Amino acid sequence: xxxxxxxxxxxxxxxxxxxxxxxxxxxxxxxxxxxxxxxxxxxxxxxxxxxxxxxxxxxxxxxxxxxxxxxxxxxxxxxxxxxxxxxxxxxxxxxxxxxxxxxxxxxxxxxxxxxxxxxxxxxxxxxxxxxxxxxxxxxxxxxxxxxxxxxxxxxxxxxxxxxxxxxxxxxxxxxxxxxxxxxxxxxxxxxxxxxxxxxxxxx
Numbered sequence: 001x002x003x004x005x006x007x008x009x010x011x012x013x014x015x016x017x018x019x020x021x022x023x024x025x026x027x028x029x030x031x032x033x034x035x036x037x038x039x040x041x042x043x044x045x046x047x048x049x050x051x052x053x054x055x056x057x058x059x060x061x062x063x064x065x066x067x068x069x070x071x072x073x074x075x076x077x078x079x080x081x082x083x084x085x086x087x088x089x090x091x092x093x094x095x096x097x098x099x100x101x102x103x104x105x106x107x108x109x110x111x112x113x114x115x116x117x118x119x120x121x122x123x124x125x126x127x128x129x130x131x132x133x134x135x136x137x138x139x140x141x142x143x144x145x146x147x148x149x150x151x152x153x154x155x156x157x158x159x160x161x162x163x164x165x166x167x168x169x170x171x172x173x174x175x176x177x178x179x180x181x182x183x184x185x186x187x188x189x190x191x192x193x194x195x196x197x198x199x200x201x202x203x
Contacts (some may be wrong), residue, residue, distance in 0.1 A: 010086065018064060026057060029050070029054065032050060053108075096126065102122050162184050
């Protein structure tokens, strides 16, 4: 355990990688401009003929933003760090840095099975990293220091979110276009976790 080293440096590095990943998402859209100029097409076609790429960009921008917000809340419970936490955090950064690639594939191939599974699988891996980080923080009080402990509600929220992503992968394998719609279930894990905590408190 690196007890004398603050987690701030790890957080700053993570924020920088996430910011770069968000920036890279827009590159496929900017690449459309030279193509339109070379083909002497009107500028409006950059939007009207590329809705799938624009939607995939917006979707992944929101997804990465959500993942970053979750990561930020996780590290509110961290004052120091362990080698295990660093390794899992880098695995999470790998999924974030990779996400622009399947995002571009969605813009080009949309609901093809491989594209759906690649995209949803990347999201699942990212969510599993979050859940693992929460587990590491819960098991090791030295990481938490004087910070607030991770509650059961927070843990189950992450665990259930990972279950939703896993279900999306399964559905995406069977019926590729419907895999994306399963992600709407992410609205419910926090409520279920709250219900589990309330039920446990009543016992």
